Amino acid sequence: MKNLKPYKEECFEIHKKAVNKKHTGELKSRLELLNPLVENEYKSFDERFSQKELHKLVSNATLYAAKEDLTTLYSYQSSVIKSVRESIRKLQVKTIISTCQNCTIDSANSFDHVLPKSKFPEFIVNPKNLFPCCTTCNSHKLNAISEDGNDVFLNLYLDELPIIQYLFVDVFLDKYSELNFRYYLSNTDNKINSDFFNVINNHYTKLHLFERMRLKSIEYISELETKILTFRHRLSLDTIINDITNATNHDKEAYGHNYWRCILEIALINSPLFIDKYK
Numbered sequence: 001m002k003n004l005k006p007y008k009e010e011c012f013e014i015h016k017k018a019v020n021k022k023h024t025g026e027l028k029s030r031l032e033l034l035n036p037l038v039e040n041e042y043k044s045f046d047e048r049f050s051q052k053e054l055h056k057l058v059s060n061a062t063l064y065a066a067k068e069d070l071t072t073l074y075s076y077q078s079s080v081i082k083s084v085r086e087s088i089r090k091l092q093v094k095t096i097i098s099t100c101q102n103c104t105i106d107s108a109n110s111f112d113h114v115l116p117k118s119k120f121p122e123f124i125v126n127p128k129n130l131f132p133c134c135t136t137c138n139s140h141k142l143n144a145i146s147e148d149g150n151d152v153f154l155n156l157y158l159d160e161l162p163i164i165q166y167l168f169v170d171v172f173l174d175k176y177s178e179l180n181f182r183y184y185l186s187n188t189d190n191k192i193n194s195d196f197f198n199v200i201n202n203h204y205t206k207l208h209l210f211e212r213m214r215l216k217s218i219e220y221i222s223e224l225e226t227k228i229l230t231f232r233h234r235l236s237l238d239t240i241i242n243d244i245t246n247a248t249n250h251d252k253e254a255y256g257h258n259y260w261r262c263i264l265e266i267a268l269i270n271s272p273l274f275i276d277k278y279k
Contacts, residue, residue, distance in 0.1 A: 001104050002256040005091040006049075006157040007084065007127030012042040018073040018080045018125045030069050037062060041122045045115075049128055052158045054115060063122040070121035076110060084127045085111070095254045097132070101156050102141075102203075104259055105212050106134035112141060114155055131157065140207045154203045162192050166200065167258040169217070171271040179274060181217045181267075183210040183260070213260040220261060224268060228278055237278055241269050 022028040100108045112133040123129040174180040187197045248262045268274045
């Protein structure tokens with residue numbers, strides 16, 4: 001999981017382009033009449049975005065009433081959204097842009113509306129409100145923004161992720177004597193601000209990441225086993241473990257210090273339940 005860089009250009013221009021793409025008619029005329037009001041809301045969005053306080057925005061009643069019209073502006077396959085998607089993609093490092101950073105499990109094949117389009121239709125094509133993600137995370141997020149005035153999910157444009165480990169995994173044998181895993185979070189020595197750690201915990205819990213990571217981990221065992229067996233006939237086990245450790249530490253820089261697969265690899269090569277069979 002890593003932070004992404006947000007869109008750099010004037011966001012309201014995207015809204016205007018989406019409106020201009022509409023065929024001339026009553027719908028386009030209604031949308032054009034809304035432009036000055038939408039522009040003011042974009043200014044408020046930018047201000048809250050810079051202050052990292054998007055959850056404090058309140059939906060505009062007039063624009064909410066025009067939700068049906070405004071939602072016609074968004075289509076994931078429209079040329080306007082494709083252009084936004086490509087602009088955001090070009091800002092990121094290549095190692096992560098194809099994977100949903102909300103989960104680091106599935107492909108980023110959709111956009112999450114940070115402020116949900118059902119409540120804030122005025123920001124339906126706002127590039128800073130569009131975060132590349134997978135359809136699974138998108139469906140789990142639904143319309144949640146905040147609880148008790150606090151963010152429910154991480155905003156990986158704005159919330160700077162700690163570079164210390166907070167994701168851990170236990171390796172154990174299940175009742176069928178098969179390797180199984182339990183992922184969990186721990187704020188070791190309280191190095192992470194408690195309020196922010198609560199947001200991290202909410203994010204992992206509400207997106208069901210612990211179970212999703214567990215299932216991916218079971219799939220990954222055979223891949224790691226193949227990696228070890230490929231070199232076992234000519235390298236010592238200690239050398240292989242050292243090489244895997246070095247590669248994993250390098251991957252943490254590329255994919256995030258709490259990337260589930262890096263956490264898993266270190267746990268496995270340090271677990272007698274997994275590594276002893278190669279001795």
